[in-house]
Amino acid sequence: MTHTLAAQINNLLAALILLSAFALLAQRKILGLVHIFAWQGFFLALSTAVIGFASGEHHLYISSLLTLGMKVILLPYILYSLVRKLKIHRDIEAVVNIPTTMLLGIMLVVFSYHLTAPIRELSNLMTRSTLAVALATVMLGMLMMVTRRHAVTQILGFLAMENGLFFAATSATYGMPMVVELGVALDLLIAAFIFGIFFFHINTTFDSLDVEQMAKLKETD
């Protein structure tokens, strides 16, 4: 009974994660993006805890707490203060207009559903159906990196991809070994510092965080 209920709650959280991935694609304001990213991390942490509770794999609680600390509090805080320091509150330009991006996103979800259908047949974990959502989140993060010009949005797309990968790991095999997860968390933290430094450098060199500006670096004619 608790098992099916946990599976249902997990499905609901998976749906919310997918929704937040789409919200990231739709949002124009950078601070709004940071908020949505924090929400996505929160749903992810909750879902990890629920899976940990239902499957009895208690190390998932630690991953859940790590996710909560890193992706809901620390990374959004770092991004938030970066945005404040660099004064980039303006709306962001997207390469492709937003409704088209949404339609592309829907196609990606259908694609990942088909891609994971065989695995779904093979697996007997209670989380097998959320694997498609996890893969879709990865792809939507990638789509966000491709369709946005701004460096901060690209980083957010990258972090959303990482969220998707983490979710894929918990839904396919009830999580990676603890060592790997700690390593990934540390990597993310380092990545956060590195991209923080890069933002400053890009901003001072080009006076903007629009990555289109980097085309100036090309040595043409």
Next chain:
Amino acid sequence: MSLHPFAIELLQFFLLLGLAPAFAGWVKMLKCRVQGRTAPGVLQPYRDIRRLFGKDIVLAENASWLFRFTPYLVFGVTVIAAGIIPLISVDLPLSATADVIALVMLFGIVRFFTALAGMDIGTAFGGMGSSREMTIASLAEPAMLMAIFTVSLASNSTSLTQMVSVMAHAEYVIRPSLAFALAAFIMIALAETGRIPVDNPATHLELTMIHEAMILEYSGRHLALIEWAGMMKLTLFFALGIAAFCPWGISTGGDIISLALAFGTLAVKLMVGALVMVLIETGLAKMRIFRLPEYLGSAFLLATLGMIAFFILE
């Protein structure tokens, strides 16, 4: 004692005809209260309709038969729609003739003729209103169908009575697909019934009105019929939402006591639903018209996500 299905059908027609103005009045009263204004009272729409029926019609010289015909068509088609949506009982003979796709098409007919009538006189406002209405409709209709189809998937039918009877007796599970579909449906219902943030039903300001611009030239009993049909449409959208997403308490047979109970629960649900809508309307500002495609696009996205979530997660 139980009623014949045809008697229930008739009862439902009269229920909608009689109660739609009261519901519209209730919405208006709640809105006034929430915004701190003095409310006109629940019965005001009845008085408005009676006043309009008592007035003479002023017709433009170049009005064609279309302009005179439209109010009756709008009224008639809306009443027919009332026979299809299960309000108090699922035992509706008329419901076998039309499923939910036909229902959306009925609303489409109403809109088509209203838009034509708006252009018939040849005033600038009518044409502007018609053009805006059709822009919104072309985006809202597919999203509406998608939202309803998600419920159809869950209940394996596009017939409304079938959907309602399956959903009313389904065991309690968390369904993300239905949550998405409900969110999409609310967004679209606001657009289709011309409420804030899409249209403002109370305004006659030239640049912002949409539905009001189309019916600006109507007067007398024509206007009364159109206004009455508008109130019924509002009630029907609430009833449709209730039927598709929370049909608990609806009567399955023609038993008088269960019908009375169903009517009671419907009234409570309508009142609560109106409160939700009033809070949404008060909390939001009217959107710029060029942002509407994005708003309706998000509704479509939500509905599609609901459908996908049904396949992936359920």
